[in-house]
Amino acid sequence: MAIDWAVVLATIIGPIAAVQISEWRADRKAKTGRRHQLFAVLMGLRGASLMPEHVRALNLVQVEFHDDKEVMGAWQRFLGHLETERTGQNVQAWDLRHRDLLGALLKKMADSLGIEADAVDITRGGYYPMDWATRSQEERMVLDAKAKFAGFLLSKEFDDWMGRMKDADYRAAFTRAVNDLNSKPSPIDLGGSQF
DSSP states (O other), X not given: OHHHHHHHHHXXXXXXXXXXXXXXXXXXXXXXXXXXXXXHHHHHTTTOTTSHHHHHHHHHHHHHTTTOHHHHHHHHHHHHHHTSOOOGGGHHHHHHHHHHHHHHHHHHHHHHHTOOOXXXXXXXXXXXXXXXXXXXXXHHHHXXXXXXXXXXXXXXXXXXXXXXXXXXXXHHHHHHHHHHHHHSOOSOEETTEEO
16 A cells, blocks of 8 residues: 555656756756856956946846855955956056956856866957947047037026127127137148148
8 A cells, every 4th residue: 555655646746846847957957048148248248348238138147147256256356346446646556456356257257167278268259340449439539529519508607607698799709709719720731731
């Protein structure tokens, strides 16, 4: 009789256990896949840290590696550095520290995923065309100029200027000054032609 119950119990529990094990394996495989994808994005964009994909991936480290103390420690050190100011004389030192901390984070992620990677190759590796850096800097300058212009349009100085523009004499003097500026050659010399 005890054997009959054992057979019945095994018949019931066996398929349930098989389904649970199958689901556990699928979840584990999906988690590993997401971690690999996240690592691949950060590795691929390690020279382009201002790209939206890089920033998004960096923010997902906390979600995907929350249970890995080594990765989380490196991630927190890197984020702590990102919160420091990058201006003036410390720009080069800030950039070097940024690169080293990102490299350390990527190395911890590689170790966690069982990927053999040399820390120096991670830190110094990668390709980022100089034109991208120039374009990114130019885009930043345009955005800064737009922000300053928008700030001017919302300022008291703009309201004062608009008030003065209602005066015909002021408007005429302003128009003459703009025309004079436009008629003078630019001090920028580009290979013989002036703009």
